[in-house]
Amino acid sequence: MAQRIDVKDVNIYYGDFLAVEGVSMTIEPRSVTAFIGPSGCGKSTFIRTLNRMHEVIPGAYVDGSVELEGVDLYGPDVDPVAVRRNIGMVFQRPNPFPTMSIRDNVLAGVKLNNRRISKSDADDLVESSLRGANLWNEVKDRLEKPGSGLSGGQQQRLCIARTIAVKPQVVLMDEPCSALDPISTLAIEDLIQELKKDYTIVIVTHNMQQAARVSDRTAFFNIAGTGKPGKLIEMDDTATIFSSPSEQATEDYVSGRFG
Amino acid sequence: MSTATMESTERTRALLTSSEPRRKSVDRLMTVLIWAAFVVAMIPLVSLLWTVLVNGSGRISIDFLTYSMRGIFGGDPSGGIYHAIMGTLIITGWAALISIPIGLLTAIYLVEYGRGALARSVTFFVDVMTGIPSIVAGLFVVALMTIFLGPGARFGIMGAIALSVLMIPVVVRSCEEMLKLVPNELREASYALGVPKWLTIVRVVLRTSVAGLTTGILLAVARVIGETAPLLVAVGITDSINLNAFEGRMTTLPVFIYRQYSQGPATCREDQLNCIVDISNQNAWGAALVLIVVVMLLNIAGRLVNRWFAPKLR
Amino acid sequence: MTTTDSPQPTATPKGPVSRATARRRRSGDTERGFSRVFRWIATGAGSLILATLAAVALFLLLRAWPAITASDEEISSAVGRYPEGTSLLEFIGPLIFGTLLAAVLALALATPVAMGIGLFISHYAPRRLAQVLGYLVDLLAAIPSVVYGLWGFLVLAPVVKPIWFWLGDNLGWFPLFAGDVSATGKSLATVSVVLAVMILPIITAVSREVFLQTPKLHEEAALALGATRWEMIRTAVLPFGRSGVISAAMLGLGRALGETMAVLMIISPGFLIYSLQILAGAQHQTIAAYIALDFAEATGLAVNALIATGLALFLITMAVNMIARAIVARRKEFSGAN
Numbered sequence: 001m002a003q004r005i006d007v008k009d010v011n012i013y014y015g016d017f018l019a020v021e022g023v024s025m026t027i028e029p030r031s032v033t034a035f036i037g038p039s040g041c042g043k044s045t046f047i048r049t050l051n052r053m054h055e056v057i058p059g060a061y062v063d064g065s066v067e068l069e070g071v072d073l074y075g076p077d078v079d080p081v082a083v084r085r086n087i088g089m090v091f092q093r094p095n096p097f098p099t100m101s102i103r104d105n106v107l108a109g110v111k112l113n114n115r116r117i118s119k120s121d122a123d124d125l126v127e128s129s130l131r132g133a134n135l136w137n138e139v140k141d142r143l144e145k146p147g148s149g150l151s152g153g154q155q156q157r158l159c160i161a162r163t164i165a166v167k168p169q170v171v172l173m174d175e176p177c178s179a180l181d182p183i184s185t186l187a188i189e190d191l192i193q194e195l196k197k198d199y200t201i202v203i204v205t206h207n208m209q210q211a212a213r214v215s216d217r218t219a220f221f222n223i224a225g226t227g228k229p230g231k232l233i234e235m236d237d238t239a240t241i242f243s244s245p246s247e248q249a250t251e252d253y254v255s256g257r258f259g
Numbered sequence: 260m261s262t263a264t265m266e267s268t269e270r271t272r273a274l275l276t277s278s279e280p281r282r283k284s285v286d287r288l289m290t291v292l293i294w295a296a297f298v299v300a301m302i303p304l305v306s307l308l309w310t311v312l313v314n315g316s317g318r319i320s321i322d323f324l325t326y327s328m329r330g331i332f333g334g335d336p337s338g339g340i341y342h343a344i345m346g347t348l349i350i351t352g353w354a355a356l357i358s359i360p361i362g363l364l365t366a367i368y369l370v371e372y373g374r375g376a377l378a379r380s381v382t383f384f385v386d387v388m389t390g391i392p393s394i395v396a397g398l399f400v401v402a403l404m405t406i407f408l409g410p411g412a413r414f415g416i417m418g419a420i421a422l423s424v425l426m427i428p429v430v431v432r433s434c435e436e437m438l439k440l441v442p443n444e445l446r447e448a449s450y451a452l453g454v455p456k457w458l459t460i461v462r463v464v465l466r467t468s469v470a471g472l473t474t475g476i477l478l479a480v481a482r483v484i485g486e487t488a489p490l491l492v493a494v495g496i497t498d499s500i501n502l503n504a505f506e507g508r509m510t511t512l513p514v515f516i517y518r519q520y521s522q523g524p525a526t527c528r529e530d531q532l533n534c535i536v537d538i539s540n541q542n543a544w545g546a547a548l549v550l551i552v553v554v555m556l557l558n559i560a561g562r563l564v565n566r567w568f569a570p571k572l573r
Numbered sequence: 574m575t576t577t578d579s580p581q582p583t584a585t586p587k588g589p590v591s592r593a594t595a596r597r598r599r600s601g602d603t604e605r606g607f608s609r610v611f612r613w614i615a616t617g618a619g620s621l622i623l624a625t626l627a628a629v630a631l632f633l634l635l636r637a638w639p640a641i642t643a644s645d646e647e648i649s650s651a652v653g654r655y656p657e658g659t660s661l662l663e664f665i666g667p668l669i670f671g672t673l674l675a676a677v678l679a680l681a682l683a684t685p686v687a688m689g690i691g692l693f694i695s696h697y698a699p700r701r702l703a704q705v706l707g708y709l710v711d712l713l714a715a716i717p718s719v720v721y722g723l724w725g726f727l728v729l730a731p732v733v734k735p736i737w738f739w740l741g742d743n744l745g746w747f748p749l750f751a752g753d754v755s756a757t758g759k760s761l762a763t764v765s766v767v768l769a770v771m772i773l774p775i776i777t778a779v780s781r782e783v784f785l786q787t788p789k790l791h792e793e794a795a796l797a798l799g800a801t802r803w804e805m806i807r808t809a810v811l812p813f814g815r816s817g818v819i820s821a822a823m824l825g826l827g828r829a830l831g832e833t834m835a836v837l838m839i840i841s842p843g844f845l846i847y848s849l850q851i852l853a854g855a856q857h858q859t860i861a862a863y864i865a866l867d868f869a870e871a872t873g874l875a876v877n878a879l880i881a882t883g884l885a886l887f888l889i890t891m892a893v894n895m896i897a898r899a900i901v902a903r904r905k906e907f908s909g910a911n
Contacts, residue, residue, distance in 0.1 A: 003271060052799060058700050070268035078275045081282075085799025086274050095790035099812035108808060109798030112282070145393055159794070166798060169271075286801035287739070293697050296689025300777075303770045304713050307724045357886035364618030372612055373619070373888060381619040382900060384626050389826065391887070392831020394861045398883040399629045402636040403874075410876065424625060485717025488833035488861065492868045513719040513834075520723060524724070540727070554747045555594035559713050562708075573647065 003069040003200060004029045005050060007141035010064035011229075012054065017047050019231035022238065023064075025219060027170075032201045033193060034211035034238065038253070042230025043204050044211040047172050047222070050202065051079045051087035068169065071147055085113065088163035093179045094155030096147030098161070103143040106130060106160055109166040125165055133161035134191050145154040153184020160191065164199070171195060173203040187212050210252055212242050220250045281517035294416035309549070317546025318541045324549075328498040328515075330337040334534035340546050342500040343515035346415065347553075349504050350494065350511055351484050353419035354426055359476055361423075362430025369431070371460055386429040396424040397489030404493075407562035415504030418511070429482055433475025437468040468508045477561035481554050487513035512550045519543040594827055604710045629887065637881035651812060652872035654732075654844060654867065663845070665882055671845050671857035672886065675761055675836065676829035678851065679768035684822050685771075687776035691818075692806060695784035707781065714774035722838030725767035730758030730839065737762055752850030759841035761851040773823035774867070779824060779901075783817030784801045784810055823897030827890050833861035860886040 003026040012020040020042035027033045033042040048054040049062050052073060052237060066073045073083050096105045106126045117125075130136040135157040139150070147158050154177060154199065163171055173192075177185040192214045195201055205211050213220050219235035232249050245251050269272070292379070312330040326339030369378055400421040441464050465472070491540050496510035497517055519542040527534035534540065621877060640648060640661055649655040695708045735756075741754035754760075757787075763812055791809040791834055836859045842857035850856050863885075864879050 003267070053793065053796065054797060056793060057901075068275065071272045073275065079277070079283075079799050081799050082275050082277050084797055086271075089793075089797035091790060091793060091797075093790055095788070095794040097791060097794065097808060097812070099815075108795070109800075112798065112800050112804050112808070113279070162798065169274075170528035260897045263574065282801055282804070285804045289696065289803040293689045293693045297693045297698075299686055300690055300710055300713065300773055303724075303729075304709065304716075304730060307716060310728050311720060311726060330710070361618050361621060364615050365622055366665065368615035370620040372615055375618065377616070381622055383902065384623055386898045386901075387891060387894045388622065388626055388832070390827040390890055390897075391856075392833070393862055394831065394833045394864055394891050395629070395883050395887045395890075398864065398880055399632055402632040402880055403628070405636075406632075410872065423631070425620065427625075455608045457608045460611070481715060483713075484721065486863050487717070487719040488837075491865050494877070495869070513717055516719045516723065517838065520726075541589075543723055544763075547717075547723055550717055551720060553714075554715050554717065 003174055005067075005202075006070075007050075008065045008066040008067070009245060010046070010049065010062060010066060012042070012049055012062050014057065020049075020122050020221075021024055023232045024231060025115045025235050027200060028217065029200045029214040030196060030198075032196050032203060032214050034215035035202070035204045035217045035221060035231075036206075036211050036218060036253070037171035037230070038223065040107055040230070041221040041223040043114065043219075043221045044174055044206065045230070047174055047202060047204050048089075050172055051084050052171070053084065053089060054101060055080060070135075076214065085109070085166055086168050087172060088166065090156070090159050090163055090171065090173045090176045092175045093157050094152055095152070096155050096158050097148065098148045098149060101138050101144045102147050102150070102158060105147045106161050106165050106230065113166065114189070129161040129165040129220075130158075132195070133157045134165050134187060134194070135161055138229060151184070153187055156180060156184065157191065160188075160195075164195070170200040173234040174202065174203050175206060178206060185210070208242075208256075212238060218242070219246075220245070220253060222253070223251050283471065296476050311544060311551055314541070314544035315546075318545030319548065321521050323545055323560070326501045328385050329500070331498065332407045333528045333535055334531075334538045336533065336535045336538050336541075338542065340512065340542070340549065342498070343510045343546060344549070345500060345502060346494075346509040347484060347511040347513075349502065349551075350418045350422065350490065350509060352413050353416055353504055354422035354483060355480055357419060358425040358426040358430050358479070362479075363457035363472065364425045365431045366438055367460060368466075369435050371464070373454075378436055384430050385428045388424075389432065389492070391424065393421075393425055394488040394492060396421045397492035397510060400489070400493045413495035413496055413508050414506065415501070415509040418490040418509070419504065420494045422486060424482045425486065425489070426479050429479040430476060433478065434472050437471030437475060438464060441473065442466045459548065466542035470565050473568075474561040474565040475563065476559050481557035481561065484557070485513055485550060485554055487517055490514050491517065499507075512553075514545050516550070517544045518545045519546070592853070600844060623781040633880055633884040635883045636771035636877060638877070642875060643877075647875060652871075652874075652878050655878075656845070659729055659845070661878060661881060663887055664878075666858045667845055667847050668863055669885060669889070670880060672759070672830055672859040672861070673860055673887070674849075675764050675768060675855065676826055678761070678765035679772060679829045680822055680826050682765060682769035683772050683776055683825060684818075687821070687825070688818060689775050690773070690777045690781055690782035691784050692810070694781045695787075696802070696806060696810065697816035707777075710774055710777050714778075715768065718771065718832060718834040719838070721767055721771055721835045725763065725835055725839045726759070729767060730763050733763055733766060734758040741852050747804045748849045749874075750850050752848075752853035752856070755854035756842065757841065757854065759778060759839060759854050761840060761857045764836050764839050765851070767839060768829045768832055771832060771835060775828060776818075776821045776825040777819035780814065780818045782904045783814040783821075787813045816903075820897040820900040823893055823900070825892045827897065830890050830893065831861055831886065832859075832866050837865050 007025045009019070011018060023046060030046055031082060035047060037043050045054065050066060054060045062074060068087070072078070084146060097108060100108065103126050106129050109123055127136060130139060138154060147155065150158060156177065177188050180188065187209065191258045192201060192203065203215065207209065215238045218238045218241040220233045220241060221230050222233045223230045233249055234245060236245070241250060242254050276342045322337065322341045324344070326337065327340050327342035328338040331338035367379065371384060373381065404417050445463055446459055447469060449463045490511055491514055497508040497510050501507050501509050516554055519539040522539040524536050525534065525538055527536055645658050645660045647660055649657055649659045687903055694703050700707050737758065737760065738754050740750045744750045787810045791813065792805055795805040795808045838858065841854040841860060842856060842858040846856065848856040860882050864883055866877055
């Protein structure tokens, strides 16, 4: 299931504006990689280029290459729709479809791919996805109720269930806990630990403790000033980044001196 | 790269390029259909403007614009639309004179004072009023005025009142939007200087939004200047010039167009000079061209006023 | 309309008090007094609108009353169009039917196209062009209806006539396309096409607004699941905009019901029959076009009968518009709560 990502010399532009410059990194399968850095350093922009979601913004484009298991995501014969199906994404604010029930939310992605799924297969998939997102016990009695009736943390786990229901290779999480309370945050962090057995996980976070708790490797992004492009400063094992980073800027950031 | 085995690379490539032809073609089909919807809407617009231009431009001349239809019969091409232009200006002018104060004051009421059930029902019924069929507005004025003036009453001012019924809600709606754009800080700054509320509204709120209000009013005028049905019912038709809105029938451009259209072809004797068989259609197209030009100018002027003179609030 | 008479609730209890204070202040602080007067003027203007709407209903009813209460003999002898012994209802019924049929057909033609244009402007057109293209569609609303009438008869009717003949020849078994196809194209089908063009802009304007309001969050959620653009629209945009599109269609229906000139100038009218044969001539007439056709020559009870017909149109359009506006208003409350 899980696959590795190789990023080589990626520059990200919004029109003429260079937003992120010269990022190269390797993201290992079956691990959690965290992106940290001050606001506006381009970490959210960068994570969106890993499944071509940045293309939603008009004028945004990328040069360099992003390879999933050796296949360039930006290659000429690659379908962006297939990319997003194989590299799922969970967003900052929980976004279950308000007009759909919990069950339909989980099945939303699957129904796009394979319209004729039998009822029993669908039931199995809903249960396994919700169990995978640690949400089954809380919602199993109200699967037909709208997803918007859940709490924020439950909604976010529903979104994770919806993402893993399409069986992606990689799950990207863009600050998945920033809109949640501490208890829901813990639940999501536990879930991330479970998920990494099967998936490659990339998580953007503002919260350094969270990065230290959940991730195996950490990448630190920084920006020299407003209007300058964001850059990857260094990437290493999480323990190394938080104890003895090789760059001064990283040490300043993780020790709370700025950002 | 080097660590990725050939086999897993191939598997991934298959996943990422896996084009499901059905989904893709549905997507492409919908893109085509949605572009087609827009093109379909443009066909009547282009066809209509083009026909009016081609058929109308031949009839436009100084005489056409400065003569009335008085004493013009059959295929005589020496008539004009002067009486209709004046009638349009006078009736629309009166309608604007009635609608602008009422509409603007209502908008001020809704934005500056409106609270509670009265304001809610005014908002709701202004919206509902935008949907009154124009002919019903004409019938209303006739029903109202003939009670006082007798059954045969047909005056320009009756048409103006009918148009006001149609115009007021449009003025209210657009002025309300504009007044809402004025930031509250400006009002508070004025109160803090000890300026009373009514002066604040007149000097600060209205002055800040004057460009937007002008736009709204111009678009409202453009909307009613082409109205036919209420005037047909409430003002009647005449071939002569009548500049008095309180005495006798008047003709406006839209009513003139309908009148000419419904006359059909003229009968010309073979030896008859100065007789054109389809002169009434030509008159209709000529008047339609003048009317469309006026409406388009009002629309363009409205947009430009807002673009050029609107203060930058955000 | 009970709201018209009920004074503003906050003003009621302190009415006499505030009037007294205003009188006292007028000697010293006149500005305070004028602010109060200004408030009365503005409130008066707002109330005038409610009064106008009430007056429209009242005067139409007042002047329609003689026709409503007249006996069948009286009315059929006063109005030339009414055959011997026809009652007001027997005459108005087919007119209402014709009005509804034309408006519903126009709506059926216009709604899918308008939704397409709405999506085109909100999600498909290049962003820089979108506003200009939207303005072009709005121009359709600026064209006077009498010009649509001219164009509909002199340009459109000859173009669509072969299509109507084809439909009549090949699909004549279908009730709508049955009967003799009109040789002039002056049929309800042609009218519906023109009405559809006329109501396109309002439906487009409202639906494009609701499509643009679709939360980015939901659009991105769909895309991140591997949806194509159309699938994203189906999962996120259309469900979100459904009630908005419904009310937009209702507003369009209201417009189509009340349109006069385009119908009057195109249709070859037929009275007293309920007919589905939209390709045939002399089968239908709408209320608005009938009033415009006969009003100039009408006198006495005939005027009352026409006003009664107009009252029916007024009530129908008010009902349609109130439902549409109520849906819009409820929608606003919903999105405000989120």
